[in-house]
Amino acid sequence: MSISSPSRTPAEPPDVAWLDPQEQRAWRAYLVGTTLLMERLDRELGETFDLSLSEYEILVRLSEAPENRMRMAVLASSLSHSRSRLTHTVKRMELRGLVVRSSCSDDGRGVEATLTEEGGSLLAAAAPLHVRGVRRLLVDLVGPADFAAVGRAFEQVSDALVAGHPDADIR
Amino acid sequence: MSISSPSRTPAEPPDVAWLDPQEQRAWRAYLVGTTLLMERLDRELGETFDLSLSEYEILVRLSEAPENRMRMAVLASSLSHSRSRLTHTVKRMELRGLVVRSSCSDDGRGVEATLTEEGGSLLAAAAPLHVRGVRRLLVDLVGPADFAAVGRAFEQVSDALVAGHPDADIR
DNA sequence: GGTATTCACTTGAACCTTCAAGCAATAACC
């Protein structure tokens, strides 16, 4: 029984267009490649700086924000993480002294995360390794044309999916 | 031509080439897009068939194998999962009756996972939804040219990363 | 002004993955 096989029987439901062998191959390459790439980048940061890829991304976002501070909800949605996930992650990072949390002055419900000196230093130390990895394992490896295509493709994917889900914790 | 590294501007730290804004944007689109896409496909399968994306992939691999059976190690590496992860996942799937495990006749250490009737039916039921999702959210959405580029890109990524890591559980 | 609803975030349990042993079976060595 081969679900992916290109051979078709006339009895097949009309509204399901299977992937042809080329598409199949590309899809699987993307699945496996992404798995390996994320794992590798995560491991590089983890071994050297005891930092996961998502923690790194949090540091980056904060470092780019005015005054190095951001509302939790904004940070969460910019990373496409659930609020809950961000709460846990930021709590751990706060215990390590990489960020501090404080409640918003203008909205008592809101919480802002701020990059600490220590968090900034760690980011500065980790960034070269990470960027080198991204270049070596993706950007430079696949070349400008294909990398640009990857960018275009996933911008469309993001747009399509963000459109459907107007924020909520339901994610 | 320089043998060890491409030429760089003298002022920059010699071994760090940052991402330019375009590259940065593409990289983040890929990160966010992949997060959202995986989450969505996983959720679709989960809600309707109580099946995760990786469980689904296991069913697919088995369905394509001769006699619907595969050695655990082969299955693991074809999915780029750790052996340990596969053990746990397959154990859960066995409890649900989707697969059965049996030890290899020719190698007493080896274990083979076999797709059950029930597992096959579940796959057949789930496949249309999943394939539709992959098409709608990626393949058809981005068009043939860019999707082909994604395939090429991640085949290179996979090759580069698989080459480095000759299998082991160290993953 | 008081109640109800919504919003922003947190909490703790359940679940999955990773990590570091652990256990058999096989292969290698002498």
Place this chain on the structure above:
DNA sequence: GGTTATTGCTTGAAGGTTCAAGTGAATACC
């Protein structure tokens, strides 16, 4: 043939994410 190393898979605990429920502040309603 008997010891040792390696291979193939499993196990249980640790760690992170998700899910559902919970807290407190702001807003809406009357």
